[in-house]
Amino acid sequence: MAEIIPLRGWRYNQELSKNIQDLTSPLFDVVSIKQREALYQNPYNSIHLSVPPGENPAQEAAIRLQTWKTEGILKQDYLPGIYVYYQYFRLPGSEQEYCRKGFMCHIWTYDWADKVLLRHENTIPASVNDRTELLAATHMQVSPTHGLYTDPNFILEKYMDESIQAPLHESEDYQGVRDVVAVIQDVAVVREFMKVLQPKQILLADGHHRYEGSLQFRKRQTAANPYHTGKEAYNYHFIYLTNTEAHDLRILPTHRLLLRLPLTNAEFLKKIETYFTITALTDPYDLNEIIVGKKWAFGLYLRGVPYKIRLKPEVHHQMAWEIPDEVKDLDLTVLHYFVLEKILGISQEAQRNSDQIQYIRSFAECLARVDHQEAEVAFITNGVSMEQVKTVCYSGALMPQKSTFFYPKVISGLVFSSIKQNEFYLENITCF
Structure with a gap:
């Protein structure tokens, strides 16, 4: 069902690769403005291709790439x-080192209706359009989408190890993660x-916007x-695949910020009380721990x-969205x-x-943004489990x-994937 093929990766030249950590960058949808501005100072950093500056960013990226x-x-x-792409990391409060094992390749860009590549999240249209236009201008993918496959026998891990x-390449990135790439x-x-x-x-873990951008392209x-045959380079997408059965696969929560609340505190809490029980707290730094589990x-x-707010179980049946029970339960x-x-x-649409809702991974940043009056409300959430992701995808x-x-x-920037036709295939290699 899932057609993958090897790729002829583009990489920084041998001299520049000695300092690969100075050339890589966070993904387009997680890089902060401060990070972006700092990375722009290096004329060869991959940020110039993934989040290009300028009034016509896609064209600027195409010129720079050439x-x-x-x-x-x-x-x-x-x-x-x-x-092969391994990421060695630790989580806050733990000395244990994890290693997420995976590999990068090309995958056929399947329509959602094909049910080969399954998504679990909605996308934001503006971000999809941005990725589509950038791909159309450059024919280059700077970072892979993260997909998941299930193999309880761990057949491929021995080859990757x-x-x-x-x-x-081996370097430490902005997350403090050690990234190691082999081929x-x-x-x-x-x-x-x-x-x-x-x-x-394949379950799409991360990169819904990049994948949908490839699909639209x-x-x-x-x-x-x-003369479309189905073998053209534009039919393929750059993907990083990891095994759902691996112990070192981790999913962290993404919190919500509301920039402006059109209600007083008292009015908002009164409305909240219709559906939730409310417990007043004294220390905001307890918010993420008091809801765990x-x-x-x-x-x-x-x-x-x-x-702390918690939905009253007796009101859950009032949810009127026409979605499966597996999703209503989240x-x-x-x-x-x-x-x-x-x-x-x-x-829902x-x-x-909405430009009033922001999605923030950092718990501390959520509190700081409210304290600095950059937002009025933070909603702190629990993480989603791998089993929940599977259930929703398969539904x-x-x-x-x-x-x-x-x-x-x-x-971004460890390996680049080209879908330019004359760079995609090597005609005298037919073994695949």
Whole structure:
């Protein structure tokens, strides 16, 4: 079902690669303004291609990319391969080191209706359009989308473990994560990767906007090409695949900020009380711990005052959204329906486009933004489990946008994927 193929990666030249940590960047949707401005100071940092500056950013990125190719800043590997990508990390409060194991390749850009690649979140249209235009201008993907496959037998890990002993790149990124990249170009082993993935469905973990941007681009190119065969480079997407059965797969919560609240504190709490029990707290730093493991419970930081709120079980059946029970049962669905729609009047569709709702991973940042009056309300949430992600994906339904934060994030700039036709295939290599 899932067609993957090796890729001929573009990478920074050997001299620049010695300081690869100075060239990589966070993903476009997590990089902060301060990070972005600092990274722009390096003329060769990958941020110039993933979040290009200027009045015409996509065209600026295309011009810069061509310059980098011409000057040898970026060079393409001669042989296609599977790029193994390991991320070694720790979580706050723990000394245990985890290692998320995965690999990068090309995957056919499936329509959602094909049910080969399954999504679990809604996307924000403006971000999809941004990614589509950038891809159309550059034909280059700077960072892979994160997908998940299920293999309880761990067939591919032995090949990845062997290859990672001879890394192409090794560095520490902005998250404090150690990133290690290697490549497998052995024909028999690459075929084994393709064989193992062939019967699988892929769950989209992270990068919904980048994937949908590729999907929109493929449809656009297909419609414009009267000789479309299905083998063109534009049919493929750059993906990083990890095994759902691995112990070191971690999902962190993504909290919600409301920039402006059109109610007084008293008015808002009165409306909240219709659906939730409210517990006043004294220390806002207890908000994330007091809700752990509690269903439909949230931390509420209202203009500097902390509360714990928890949905009254008897009102849950009032949820009127036409979605499967698996999705209705999620904490974030409860928050988006009862608070954002019922109390604040922001419809399900309007929530996707609202400039008043922001999605923040950092608990401390949420509190600070409210304290500095940059936002009026923070909703602190629990994380989503891997089993919940699987359940929702297989049901065909969608979670509210920004429901998951798979940690750590992949990094932009370690390997680049071209879907420019004359860079995609090496004609004298037919073994795949």
